[in-house]
Amino acid sequence: MADRGARLLVADDNKVNRLLLTRSLELQGHRVASAENGRVALDKLRAEAFDLLLLDMEMPEMDGFQVMEQLAADSALRDIPVIVTSSLEGVAHVVRCIELGADDFLHKPVNPVLLKARVDSSLEKKRLRDQQKELVRRFATSEVAADLQQGGFALGGKRVQATVMFCDIRGFTAIVESQGPEETIELLNTYYTLMFEAITAQGGVVNQMIGDGLMAIFGAPLPVAEPPLAAVRAALDMIEMIELLNAERAAQGKAALAIGIGIATGEVIAGYTGTQSRATYTCIGDAVNVAARLEAHTKVARRGILVDAPTQQALSDRITVDALGAVMFKGKAQAVDVFAVPAAA
Amino acid sequence: MPDELIDRTVFAELQSTAGADFVAELVGTFFEEAPQMIAEMRSAMAAGAAERFRRAAHSLKTNAHTFGAMALGAQARALELGGMPADVGGIDALEAAYARSAAVLKELTRG
Numbered sequence: 001m002a003d004r005g006a007r008l009l010v011a012d013d014n015k016v017n018r019l020l021l022t023r024s025l026e027l028q029g030h031r032v033a034s035a036e037n038g039r040v041a042l043d044k045l046r047a048e049a050f051d052l053l054l055l056d057m058e059m060p061e062m063d064g065f066q067v068m069e070q071l072a073a074d075s076a077l078r079d080i081p082v083i084v085t086s087s088l089e090g091v092a093h094v095v096r097c098i099e100l101g102a103d104d105f106l107h108k109p110v111n112p113v114l115l116k117a118r119v120d121s122s123l124e125k126k127r128l129r130d131q132q133k134e135l136v137r138r139f140a141t142s143e144v145a146a147d148l149q150q151g152g153f154a155l156g157g158k159r160v161q162a163t164v165m166f167c168d169i170r171g172f173t174a175i176v177e178s179q180g181p182e183e184t185i186e187l188l189n190t191y192y193t194l195m196f197e198a199i200t201a202q203g204g205v206v207n208q209m210i211g212d213g214l215m216a217i218f219g220a221p222l223p224v225a226e227p228p229l230a231a232v233r234a235a236l237d238m239i240e241m242i243e244l245l246n247a248e249r250a251a252q253g254k255a256a257l258a259i260g261i262g263i264a265t266g267e268v269i270a271g272y273t274g275t276q277s278r279a280t281y282t283c284i285g286d287a288v289n290v291a292a293r294l295e296a297h298t299k300v301a302r303r304g305i306l307v308d309a310p311t312q313q314a315l316s317d318r319i320t321v322d323a324l325g326a327v328m329f330k331g332k333a334q335a336v337d338v339f340a341v342p343a344a345a
Numbered sequence: 346m347p348d349e350l351i352d353r354t355v356f357a358e359l360q361s362t363a364g365a366d367f368v369a370e371l372v373g374t375f376f377e378e379a380p381q382m383i384a385e386m387r388s389a390m391a392a393g394a395a396e397r398f399r400r401a402a403h404s405l406k407t408n409a410h411t412f413g414a415m416a417l418g419a420q421a422r423a424l425e426l427g428g429m430p431a432d433v434g435g436i437d438a439l440e441a442a443y444a445r446s447a448a449v450l451k452e453l454t455r456g
Contacts, residue, residue: 109411
Protein backbone atom coordinates (compact mmCIF):
# COMPACT_ATOMS: atom_id res chain seq x y z
CA MET A 1 0.00 0.00 0.00
CA ALA A 2 1.28 3.43 -0.96
CA ASP A 3 0.64 5.03 2.41
CA ARG A 4 2.55 2.47 4.45
CA GLY A 5 5.18 4.05 6.55
CA ALA A 6 3.82 7.58 6.42
CA ARG A 7 5.35 9.94 8.96
CA LEU A 8 2.74 11.14 11.45
CA LEU A 9 2.80 13.51 14.41
CA VAL A 10 0.46 13.12 17.36
CA ALA A 11 -0.04 16.22 19.51
CA ASP A 12 -1.91 15.63 22.76
CA ASP A 13 -1.16 16.76 26.30
CA ASN A 14 -2.92 13.75 27.80
CA LYS A 15 -0.40 10.94 28.13
CA VAL A 16 -2.90 8.07 27.91
CA ASN A 17 -4.42 9.54 24.74
CA ARG A 18 -1.00 10.20 23.25
CA LEU A 19 0.30 6.68 23.91
CA LEU A 20 -2.88 5.01 22.66
CA LEU A 21 -3.10 7.07 19.49
CA THR A 22 0.60 6.50 18.77
CA ARG A 23 0.17 2.76 19.31
CA SER A 24 -2.91 2.55 17.06
CA LEU A 25 -1.14 4.39 14.25
CA GLU A 26 2.02 2.30 14.61
CA LEU A 27 -0.07 -0.85 14.35
CA GLN A 28 -1.39 0.56 11.07
CA GLY A 29 2.17 0.66 9.79
CA HIS A 30 2.98 4.33 10.21
CA ARG A 31 6.00 5.95 11.80
CA VAL A 32 4.79 8.15 14.62
CA ALA A 33 6.30 10.94 16.68
CA SER A 34 4.47 12.70 19.48
CA ALA A 35 4.33 16.08 21.17
CA GLU A 36 2.82 17.00 24.53
CA ASN A 37 1.68 20.47 23.55
CA GLY A 38 1.22 22.76 20.57
CA ARG A 39 4.56 24.50 20.96
CA VAL A 40 6.50 21.23 20.85
CA ALA A 41 4.38 20.08 17.90
CA LEU A 42 5.20 23.20 15.88
CA ASP A 43 8.91 22.84 16.66
CA LYS A 44 8.84 19.26 15.39
CA LEU A 45 6.88 20.19 12.28
CA ARG A 46 9.47 22.85 11.48
CA ALA A 47 12.40 20.51 12.15
CA GLU A 48 11.34 17.55 10.01
CA ALA A 49 8.83 16.60 7.35
CA PHE A 50 5.53 15.04 8.36
CA ASP A 51 2.71 13.71 6.20
CA LEU A 52 -0.07 14.27 8.70
CA LEU A 53 -0.76 15.89 12.06
CA LEU A 54 -3.24 14.51 14.57
CA LEU A 55 -4.04 17.44 16.78
CA ASP A 56 -5.74 17.70 20.14
CA MET A 57 -7.43 21.04 20.77
CA GLU A 58 -7.08 21.63 24.49
CA MET A 59 -3.40 21.75 25.37
CA PRO A 60 -1.28 23.90 27.66
CA GLU A 61 1.26 26.46 26.33
CA MET A 62 -0.19 26.48 22.84
CA ASP A 63 -3.56 24.96 22.03
CA GLY A 64 -4.74 23.32 18.83
CA PHE A 65 -6.45 26.44 17.50
CA GLN A 66 -3.23 28.41 17.80
CA VAL A 67 -1.29 25.61 16.12
CA MET A 68 -3.68 25.65 13.16
CA GLU A 69 -3.42 29.43 12.86
CA GLN A 70 0.37 29.17 12.80
CA LEU A 71 0.27 26.41 10.21
CA ALA A 72 -2.03 28.46 7.96
CA ALA A 73 0.36 31.41 8.15
CA ASP A 74 3.43 29.34 7.23
CA SER A 75 3.71 28.50 3.54
CA ALA A 76 6.03 25.58 4.29
CA LEU A 77 3.55 23.98 6.69
CA ARG A 78 0.25 25.09 5.22
CA ASP A 79 -0.31 21.90 3.25
CA ILE A 80 0.22 19.40 6.05
CA PRO A 81 -3.17 17.78 6.56
CA VAL A 82 -4.59 18.03 10.07
CA ILE A 83 -7.01 15.66 11.73
CA VAL A 84 -8.40 17.11 14.92
CA THR A 85 -8.82 14.60 17.73
CA SER A 86 -10.85 16.09 20.50
CA SER A 87 -13.54 15.28 22.98
CA LEU A 88 -14.71 18.87 23.11
CA GLU A 89 -18.46 18.84 22.90
CA GLY A 90 -20.58 20.98 20.65
CA VAL A 91 -20.75 21.53 16.90
CA ALA A 92 -19.24 25.02 17.22
CA HIS A 93 -15.82 23.54 18.00
CA VAL A 94 -15.96 21.23 15.01
CA VAL A 95 -16.99 24.11 12.75
CA ARG A 96 -14.15 26.28 14.01
CA CYS A 97 -11.61 23.53 13.35
CA ILE A 98 -12.87 22.98 9.81
CA GLU A 99 -12.82 26.73 9.19
CA LEU A 100 -9.22 26.85 10.32
CA GLY A 101 -8.37 24.22 7.72
CA ALA A 102 -8.68 20.89 9.51
CA ASP A 103 -9.16 18.01 7.10
CA ASP A 104 -11.23 15.99 9.48
CA PHE A 105 -12.50 15.68 13.03
CA LEU A 106 -12.33 12.57 15.21
CA HIS A 107 -14.07 12.33 18.51
CA LYS A 108 -12.17 10.89 21.47
CA PRO A 109 -11.90 8.16 22.51
CA VAL A 110 -10.91 7.50 18.93
CA ASN A 111 -12.42 4.46 17.27
CA PRO A 112 -9.53 2.59 15.60
CA VAL A 113 -11.51 1.67 12.49
CA LEU A 114 -12.60 5.26 11.93
CA LEU A 115 -9.05 6.40 12.69
CA LYS A 116 -7.65 4.18 9.96
CA ALA A 117 -10.22 5.33 7.41
CA ARG A 118 -9.67 9.01 8.13
CA VAL A 119 -5.88 8.78 8.21
CA ASP A 120 -5.74 6.79 4.96
CA SER A 121 -8.07 9.25 3.27
CA SER A 122 -6.08 12.29 4.43
CA LEU A 123 -2.80 10.72 3.34
CA GLU A 124 -4.24 9.89 -0.08
CA LYS A 125 -5.43 13.47 -0.50
CA LYS A 126 -2.01 14.72 0.51
CA ARG A 127 -0.32 12.35 -1.94
CA LEU A 128 -2.43 13.73 -4.80
CA ARG A 129 -1.74 17.31 -3.73
CA ASP A 130 2.00 16.59 -3.52
CA GLN A 131 1.92 15.01 -6.96
CA GLN A 132 0.21 18.06 -8.40
CA LYS A 133 2.66 20.41 -6.71
CA GLU A 134 5.56 18.36 -8.00
CA LEU A 135 4.24 18.62 -11.56
CA VAL A 136 3.86 22.37 -11.27
CA ARG A 137 7.34 22.59 -9.80
CA ARG A 138 8.89 20.56 -12.57
CA PHE A 139 7.35 22.53 -15.39
CA ALA A 140 7.47 25.97 -13.86
CA THR A 141 10.04 27.63 -11.66
CA SER A 142 9.50 27.55 -7.90
CA GLU A 143 8.64 31.27 -7.97
CA VAL A 144 5.93 30.74 -10.53
CA ALA A 145 4.74 27.67 -8.61
CA ALA A 146 4.55 29.73 -5.42
CA ASP A 147 2.72 32.50 -7.25
CA LEU A 148 0.25 29.96 -8.62
CA GLN A 149 -0.30 28.44 -5.20
CA GLN A 150 -0.83 31.80 -3.58
CA GLY A 151 -2.94 33.56 -6.18
CA GLY A 152 -4.37 30.73 -8.22
CA PHE A 153 -4.18 30.55 -11.98
CA ALA A 154 -5.62 33.32 -14.15
CA LEU A 155 -4.76 34.30 -17.67
CA GLY A 156 -3.96 37.96 -18.19
CA GLY A 157 -1.17 40.23 -17.13
CA LYS A 158 -0.31 43.17 -14.97
CA ARG A 159 2.05 46.05 -15.53
CA VAL A 160 5.31 45.72 -13.66
CA GLN A 161 8.73 47.31 -13.72
CA ALA A 162 11.06 44.44 -14.58
CA THR A 163 14.40 43.50 -16.06
CA VAL A 164 14.47 40.99 -18.89
CA MET A 165 17.42 38.77 -19.79
CA PHE A 166 18.13 36.69 -22.89
CA CYS A 167 21.02 34.28 -23.05
CA ASP A 168 22.29 31.74 -25.53
CA ILE A 169 25.33 29.70 -26.44
CA ARG A 170 27.57 31.13 -29.13
CA GLY A 171 28.22 28.82 -32.05
CA PHE A 172 25.91 26.18 -30.68
CA THR A 173 25.13 24.74 -34.12
CA ALA A 174 28.81 23.97 -34.67
CA ILE A 175 28.98 22.23 -31.27
CA VAL A 176 25.90 20.13 -32.08
CA GLU A 177 27.44 19.06 -35.37
CA SER A 178 30.76 18.15 -33.77
CA GLN A 179 29.37 15.67 -31.24
CA GLY A 180 26.72 13.00 -30.73
CA PRO A 181 23.16 13.86 -29.68
CA GLU A 182 23.59 12.23 -26.24
CA GLU A 183 26.55 14.44 -25.51
CA THR A 184 24.62 17.52 -26.67
CA ILE A 185 21.69 16.75 -24.38
CA GLU A 186 24.09 16.23 -21.49
CA LEU A 187 25.81 19.51 -22.26
CA LEU A 188 22.49 21.34 -22.44
CA ASN A 189 21.42 19.87 -19.10
CA THR A 190 24.65 21.00 -17.47
CA TYR A 191 24.34 24.41 -19.07
CA TYR A 192 20.74 24.87 -17.94
CA THR A 193 21.51 23.67 -14.43
CA LEU A 194 24.29 26.25 -14.10
CA MET A 195 22.25 29.09 -15.64
CA PHE A 196 19.16 28.32 -13.54
CA GLU A 197 21.29 28.29 -10.42
CA ALA A 198 22.79 31.70 -11.18
CA ILE A 199 19.45 33.26 -12.16
CA THR A 200 17.30 31.92 -9.33
CA ALA A 201 20.00 32.76 -6.77
CA GLN A 202 19.43 36.42 -7.70
CA GLY A 203 15.63 36.15 -7.56
CA GLY A 204 15.10 35.79 -11.31
CA VAL A 205 12.68 33.45 -13.04
CA VAL A 206 13.57 31.44 -16.14
CA ASN A 207 10.38 31.40 -18.14
CA GLN A 208 11.47 30.15 -21.54
CA MET A 209 13.98 27.63 -22.83
CA ILE A 210 14.33 27.17 -26.56
CA GLY A 211 17.20 25.01 -27.72
CA ASP A 212 20.26 26.66 -26.20
CA GLY A 213 18.48 29.96 -25.51
CA LEU A 214 16.67 31.09 -22.44
CA MET A 215 14.67 34.07 -21.27
CA ALA A 216 14.54 35.19 -17.64
CA ILE A 217 12.57 37.87 -15.81
CA PHE A 218 13.71 39.76 -12.72
CA GLY A 219 11.01 41.57 -10.72
CA ALA A 220 8.05 39.38 -11.62
CA PRO A 221 6.09 37.38 -10.58
CA LEU A 222 7.80 37.96 -7.26
CA PRO A 223 9.25 41.36 -6.45
CA VAL A 224 13.05 41.70 -6.42
CA ALA A 225 14.63 44.63 -4.55
CA GLU A 226 16.63 45.88 -7.56
CA PRO A 227 15.84 43.93 -10.73
CA PRO A 228 18.56 45.56 -12.92
CA LEU A 229 21.31 44.93 -10.36
CA ALA A 230 20.08 41.38 -9.72
CA ALA A 231 20.04 40.62 -13.45
CA VAL A 232 23.57 41.94 -14.04
CA ARG A 233 24.89 40.04 -11.02
CA ALA A 234 23.25 36.89 -12.32
CA ALA A 235 24.84 37.50 -15.74
CA LEU A 236 28.30 37.87 -14.17
CA ASP A 237 27.75 34.63 -12.23
CA MET A 238 26.64 32.90 -15.43
CA ILE A 239 29.82 33.93 -17.24
CA GLU A 240 31.90 32.76 -14.29
CA MET A 241 30.13 29.40 -14.21
CA ILE A 242 30.70 28.92 -17.93
CA GLU A 243 34.41 29.61 -17.35
CA LEU A 244 34.49 26.92 -14.66
CA LEU A 245 32.69 24.55 -17.00
CA ASN A 246 35.22 25.38 -19.72
CA ALA A 247 38.10 24.51 -17.42
CA GLU A 248 36.52 21.06 -16.97
CA ARG A 249 35.88 20.74 -20.69
CA ALA A 250 39.45 21.72 -21.51
CA ALA A 251 40.71 18.96 -19.20
CA GLN A 252 38.61 16.53 -21.25
CA GLY A 253 39.92 17.94 -24.51
CA LYS A 254 36.60 19.54 -25.41
CA ALA A 255 36.01 22.92 -27.06
CA ALA A 256 35.18 25.91 -24.87
CA LEU A 257 31.64 27.32 -24.68
CA ALA A 258 30.81 31.00 -24.93
CA ILE A 259 27.53 32.62 -24.03
CA GLY A 260 25.97 35.95 -24.93
CA ILE A 261 23.63 37.79 -22.56
CA GLY A 262 21.36 40.76 -23.30
CA ILE A 263 19.65 42.68 -20.49
CA ALA A 264 17.03 45.47 -20.67
CA THR A 265 14.84 47.20 -18.11
CA GLY A 266 11.44 48.84 -18.36
CA GLU A 267 7.74 48.49 -17.83
CA VAL A 268 6.41 45.16 -19.09
CA ILE A 269 3.12 43.36 -18.93
CA ALA A 270 3.73 40.10 -17.09
CA GLY A 271 1.30 37.25 -16.60
CA TYR A 272 0.06 33.93 -17.88
CA THR A 273 -0.54 33.65 -21.59
CA GLY A 274 -1.93 30.71 -23.46
CA THR A 275 -5.14 28.83 -22.81
CA GLN A 276 -6.77 27.54 -19.65
CA SER A 277 -5.20 24.12 -20.28
CA ARG A 278 -1.73 25.18 -21.39
CA ALA A 279 -0.12 28.46 -20.44
CA THR A 280 3.25 29.94 -19.61
CA TYR A 281 4.33 32.81 -17.43
CA THR A 282 5.85 35.42 -19.66
CA CYS A 283 6.11 39.13 -20.20
CA ILE A 284 5.63 41.46 -23.11
CA GLY A 285 7.01 44.92 -23.64
CA ASP A 286 9.74 46.99 -25.20
CA ALA A 287 12.32 45.72 -22.71
CA VAL A 288 11.77 42.17 -24.01
CA ASN A 289 12.52 43.21 -27.58
CA VAL A 290 15.54 45.25 -26.56
CA ALA A 291 16.98 42.43 -24.42
CA ALA A 292 16.61 40.00 -27.32
CA ARG A 293 18.30 42.43 -29.74
CA LEU A 294 21.12 43.09 -27.27
CA GLU A 295 21.70 39.38 -26.87
CA ALA A 296 21.96 39.00 -30.65
CA HIS A 297 24.25 42.03 -30.75
CA THR A 298 26.79 40.39 -28.40
CA LYS A 299 28.07 38.50 -31.46
CA VAL A 300 28.70 41.77 -33.34
CA ALA A 301 30.12 43.63 -30.33
CA ARG A 302 32.16 40.57 -29.27
CA ARG A 303 31.20 41.17 -25.64
CA GLY A 304 29.60 38.68 -23.21
CA ILE A 305 27.07 40.94 -21.52
CA LEU A 306 25.25 43.91 -23.07
CA VAL A 307 22.74 46.10 -21.23
CA ASP A 308 20.49 49.05 -22.16
CA ALA A 309 20.61 52.57 -20.68
CA PRO A 310 17.85 52.11 -18.02
CA THR A 311 19.72 49.06 -16.68
CA GLN A 312 23.06 50.88 -16.74
CA GLN A 313 21.57 53.89 -14.89
CA ALA A 314 20.06 51.66 -12.21
CA LEU A 315 23.48 50.16 -11.52
CA SER A 316 24.59 53.67 -10.44
CA ASP A 317 28.28 52.83 -10.73
CA ARG A 318 28.15 49.81 -8.43
CA ILE A 319 29.16 47.77 -11.46
CA THR A 320 31.29 49.56 -14.04
CA VAL A 321 30.31 49.31 -17.69
CA ASP A 322 31.80 50.38 -21.02
CA ALA A 323 29.66 52.67 -23.15
CA LEU A 324 29.59 51.32 -26.71
CA GLY A 325 27.48 54.14 -28.18
CA ALA A 326 24.11 54.08 -29.89
CA VAL A 327 23.10 51.17 -32.13
CA MET A 328 20.15 50.92 -34.51
CA PHE A 329 18.23 47.69 -33.98
CA LYS A 330 15.84 46.09 -36.40
CA GLY A 331 12.25 47.02 -35.55
CA LYS A 332 13.26 50.00 -33.41
CA ALA A 333 12.59 53.56 -34.56
CA GLN A 334 15.27 55.03 -32.32
CA ALA A 335 18.85 54.05 -31.69
CA VAL A 336 19.52 52.25 -28.39
CA ASP A 337 22.44 53.20 -26.16
CA VAL A 338 24.42 50.01 -25.56
CA PHE A 339 26.70 49.28 -22.62
CA ALA A 340 28.96 46.29 -22.10
CA VAL A 341 29.55 44.76 -18.66
CA PRO A 342 33.12 43.41 -18.45
CA ALA A 343 33.44 40.02 -16.79
CA ALA A 344 34.86 40.20 -13.28
CA ALA A 345 38.63 40.10 -13.28
CA MET B 346 -21.19 -5.88 41.12
CA PRO B 347 -17.77 -4.41 40.48
CA ASP B 348 -17.99 -5.42 36.82
CA GLU B 349 -20.51 -2.67 36.12
CA LEU B 350 -17.77 -0.14 36.75
CA ILE B 351 -15.96 -1.13 33.58
CA ASP B 352 -17.77 -1.84 30.33
CA ARG B 353 -16.21 -5.20 29.43
CA THR B 354 -17.00 -4.83 25.73
CA VAL B 355 -15.16 -1.53 25.46
CA PHE B 356 -12.20 -2.90 27.40
CA ALA B 357 -12.00 -6.12 25.37
CA GLU B 358 -12.12 -4.14 22.15
CA LEU B 359 -9.29 -1.95 23.35
CA GLN B 360 -7.24 -5.06 24.17
CA SER B 361 -7.91 -6.66 20.80
CA THR B 362 -6.99 -3.56 18.78
CA ALA B 363 -4.03 -2.29 20.81
CA GLY B 364 -2.80 -5.58 22.31
CA ALA B 365 -3.31 -6.82 25.89
CA ASP B 366 0.27 -6.12 26.97
CA PHE B 367 0.11 -2.58 25.70
CA VAL B 368 -3.24 -2.01 27.43
CA ALA B 369 -1.73 -3.22 30.72
CA GLU B 370 1.00 -0.59 30.34
CA LEU B 371 -1.57 2.03 29.38
CA VAL B 372 -3.63 1.25 32.47
CA GLY B 373 -0.43 1.73 34.48
CA THR B 374 -0.03 5.17 32.91
CA PHE B 375 -3.63 5.96 33.76
CA PHE B 376 -2.96 5.01 37.40
CA GLU B 377 -0.12 7.54 37.43
CA GLU B 378 -2.04 10.29 35.67
CA ALA B 379 -5.57 10.08 37.10
CA PRO B 380 -4.67 10.92 40.74
CA GLN B 381 -2.78 13.96 39.39
CA MET B 382 -5.88 15.06 37.49
CA ILE B 383 -8.01 14.73 40.62
CA ALA B 384 -5.39 16.64 42.63
CA GLU B 385 -5.42 19.31 39.88
CA MET B 386 -9.20 19.60 40.23
CA ARG B 387 -8.88 20.10 43.97
CA SER B 388 -6.16 22.73 43.65
CA ALA B 389 -8.01 24.51 40.83
CA MET B 390 -11.11 24.62 42.96
CA ALA B 391 -9.20 26.00 45.92
CA ALA B 392 -7.68 28.66 43.64
CA GLY B 393 -11.03 29.46 42.04
CA ALA B 394 -9.56 28.59 38.60
CA ALA B 395 -12.66 27.42 36.74
CA GLU B 396 -10.92 26.76 33.40
CA ARG B 397 -8.21 24.62 34.99
CA PHE B 398 -10.87 22.72 36.86
CA ARG B 399 -12.86 22.08 33.68
CA ARG B 400 -9.80 20.91 31.76
CA ALA B 401 -8.74 18.43 34.42
CA ALA B 402 -12.27 17.01 34.59
CA HIS B 403 -12.33 16.87 30.79
CA SER B 404 -9.05 14.93 30.66
CA LEU B 405 -10.20 12.41 33.24
CA LYS B 406 -13.48 11.94 31.39
CA THR B 407 -11.73 11.14 28.11
CA ASN B 408 -9.39 8.61 29.72
CA ALA B 409 -12.20 6.96 31.67
CA HIS B 410 -14.13 6.46 28.43
CA THR B 411 -11.04 4.98 26.77
CA PHE B 412 -10.98 2.12 29.28
CA GLY B 413 -14.75 1.68 29.42
CA ALA B 414 -15.04 3.25 32.88
CA MET B 415 -18.40 4.71 31.95
CA ALA B 416 -19.67 5.59 35.45
CA LEU B 417 -16.43 7.38 36.27
CA GLY B 418 -16.59 9.13 32.90
CA ALA B 419 -20.16 10.28 33.52
CA GLN B 420 -19.21 11.74 36.89
CA ALA B 421 -16.20 13.54 35.41
CA ARG B 422 -18.35 14.86 32.56
CA ALA B 423 -20.92 16.23 35.04
CA LEU B 424 -18.11 18.11 36.79
CA GLU B 425 -16.63 19.29 33.46
CA LEU B 426 -19.89 20.78 32.26
CA GLY B 427 -21.32 21.82 35.60
CA GLY B 428 -19.02 24.72 36.31
CA MET B 429 -17.15 25.18 39.56
CA PRO B 430 -18.91 23.16 42.29
CA ALA B 431 -19.91 24.74 45.57
CA ASP B 432 -18.17 22.09 47.69
CA VAL B 433 -15.73 19.20 47.37
CA GLY B 434 -18.51 16.59 47.56
CA GLY B 435 -18.42 16.00 43.82
CA ILE B 436 -14.66 15.53 43.77
CA ASP B 437 -14.76 13.19 46.75
CA ALA B 438 -17.39 11.08 44.99
CA LEU B 439 -15.29 11.13 41.81
CA GLU B 440 -12.21 9.99 43.70
CA ALA B 441 -14.15 7.12 45.26
CA ALA B 442 -15.48 6.11 41.83
CA TYR B 443 -11.93 6.23 40.48
CA ALA B 444 -10.67 3.96 43.27
CA ARG B 445 -13.39 1.37 42.53
CA SER B 446 -12.85 1.55 38.75
CA ALA B 447 -9.08 1.27 39.20
CA ALA B 448 -9.48 -1.87 41.30
CA VAL B 449 -11.47 -3.53 38.51
CA LEU B 450 -9.00 -2.38 35.85
CA LYS B 451 -6.19 -3.88 37.90
CA GLU B 452 -8.05 -7.19 38.02
CA LEU B 453 -8.71 -7.09 34.29
CA THR B 454 -5.14 -6.41 33.31
CA ARG B 455 -3.69 -9.04 35.66
CA GLY B 456 -4.50 -11.48 33.12
